[in-house]
Amino acid sequence: MNIEKITSEALGESYYSIDHTSGLKIYVMPKQGYSSAYAMFGTKYGSTDTGFRKAGEKDFTVIPEGTAHFLEHKLFESEELDAFARYAKTGASANAYTSFDQTCYLFSCSGDFDASLEILLDFVQSPYFTEETVLKEQGIIGQEIRMYQDEPGWQVEFNCLRALYQKHPVRIDIAGTKESIAEITAETLYNCYDAFYDLSNMVLAVAGNVTPEQVLKTADRLLKPSKHPAVEKMPHDEPEEICSEYIEQKLAVTVPLFMLGCKENYPEAVRPLRHRLEMSILLGIIAGKTSPLYRRLFDKGLINSSFGSEYFAGTGYSAVLFSGESTDPKAAAEEIKAEIQRVKREGISPEAFETVRRKLYGSEIMGYNDVDELAGGLVSAHFLGSGLFDTLEILGKITVKDIEELLKTEFDEKLFALSVVLPAEQQ
């Protein structure tokens, strides 16, 4: 078993990277003076993984939309006590979530860490699905879907993704639809579990009042060796062009919301960390709080404090998203697009670059307080193939020239889509 200690002198932090004999990658980050520990056990399987093929199979098995999320809910159940009932005995606070490309199971505790970790490793490795339990969950998840249907922020984003992507499953709701989850059976869940919940596709990260020895003690006992199933994810033949330039939905809101997206066609499926950081700097320069654009939008009454921008990326997809509340979404979108063209023409000042870089440096350091952010950061970095401390290191190396080079290939005018949520007429 290989255990490597990785240190950042600048941050005064270290973590242990462990290649466990079971085939699972484990990260442990002890935090001085902390009294709680936060553990995350995640798999690289999310809502965008809509099909797979095992070695030797000819056809891809297509999975109903929302399956990854449904599986997440059901994994907590067992023939005996469900996971929540077990955690109730240790006092740990537990949860889970499904995103576009990951599903993570987590807990936070200050008392009985060993017992809580045992529960986590045990229930995630012990699938138990029956027709009865699947049927029961359809009601609960049905309500979760209904809840999101009324959330304007959620809707404006998914509509934007539907406008940017013609086929890629990033455009589908993470929880699926009432109809799609009705197709899920216990067999569906077992198939997906076998394909994606193998330790070779997973990672365990723990941060806080914990030692690597402590984690290994329980891991050695509980982890079942990886079977290394050769599973191929179904590829998505997404064209370069967007689906539509404008999409509008009416909801019971008082202030309209907008999300302006620009699709990015990147040569590799995985967008590397360096590129993501350069994009964050670029967005800070164009639309951050110190930018002329922000000031112009603010003074014209086109945005409020809800405005922000994000580089949204996963395997095989990426886009820039500008969003917020606005009394005139179309005008806001025009201002943003015009500013992007202006910056492409006129370039970036070294002062603007340095201001944003300094701000990102500070933000990165601030993230090192919270054990949940650290555990999440270790998981994300692992799935991206990078290290936790790489961000700070790379931020120090990026130059204004890198950003100027980047600008040349970004923001294709034909790839913008505007999603708007407007007030519904009262009935």
Next chain:
Amino acid sequence: MENIIKTCELAQGVRLCTASTDRFKTAKISVNMAVKLRRETASLNAVLTYLLHRSCKKYPDMTALNARLAYLYGARVSASVSKIGDVQVLRLSMTSIDDRFALTDESVIAQCADLLLDMIFEPNIVDGCFPKENVEQEKRLVLEKIESERNDKRDYAKQRCEEIMCGGEPYGINRLGTESDVAAITPEALYSAWESLLSEAHVQINVIGGVDVSVIRKKLTERIAGINRSEVPVPKSVRMPAPETVREVTEKMPINQGKLVMGYRVDFDESKRAAFKVMTDVFGGGPYSRLFTNVRERLSLCYYCSARLNEDKGIMLIQSGIETENKEKAIAEIKNQLSIVQQGGFTDEELAASKKAFADALGGFGDAPEDYDGWCLQQMLRETVVTPQELARQVSLVERSDVIECAAKLKEDTVYMLEGNGGEEE
């Protein structure tokens, strides 16, 4: 984990709470000002709070201020307005990286603290008043905030229930006031509100991290010395009884999922605070609670169904997102579960699970600066700040009979339902 929270009086009606530790990478300072929530001043105070964090005399231009904050390694300044019972709390807070991470030998924390205090004590005033342009801008933003609150249906339904329950009480007033009150604000009225706030508000400053407290104390004392402080009693909340007949209000909106909010009055006893917390948790807190295991898991009626106790105001709200057609079923089950708790029908395991969860959460207290800030803020109107260790001790002593006794102190006040008459079809 030992307690590191310390308090001291800086001046009449001004308390300093500190939590000194070098385990964080940041320093956090918040200035919290409390005044009785009144219709006449609610909007003025709200607009004022946001206006103050947008600029100051040294940096009258918003973009210049933002550039300064970015230069100070992305220091964050935020403003917020909230309620503690019948009291309006206006807050400005600042987070900065610790000095040890600065790239050159500079005191980042001290510079950020100065900036925060400049915002409050030396705002951008021109010709004896706030500039009209800035005031109009802030009014627009607060108006949008009030409207935006209606976008989140869960929050909106909660607010409607509180408005109906506490119509005649300060707590029933929206923390931001009303749209018409905001629209009527003038720069002169705002300036007056600022002067009143500084002289009359009950103030608590929270300082967390590796900050040199003596330096901050000195800065604060100097600034406060320049203010003529009046003797104003600590603003208090009044807990009211439930009405004779339960209020039932139903409203309709073009939404998919209905939102149910049931409001109860609580005959709260401060000496039994821990028992009330445990009772609320057993009834409608974590995944082991009566509401979660029954309304959600057993009956599949909802994704969330929770009970939240407002101790200062003596109100408990039960909230659930449900299909409109299941309203009666949900209400019946919620009442059924409360009745079970009142009769002691919960198991020893359930009580143990709640106490264990509290013990664990309190045992992990202090692993984030926000833990200290939130904890001290919540108690800013109380004479003494109870430590997490003390609360943990009190929770460990809570028994079955205490939970039953507390549950008996609930009386139904209002049932509010926001019905969905259909949103967008898929």
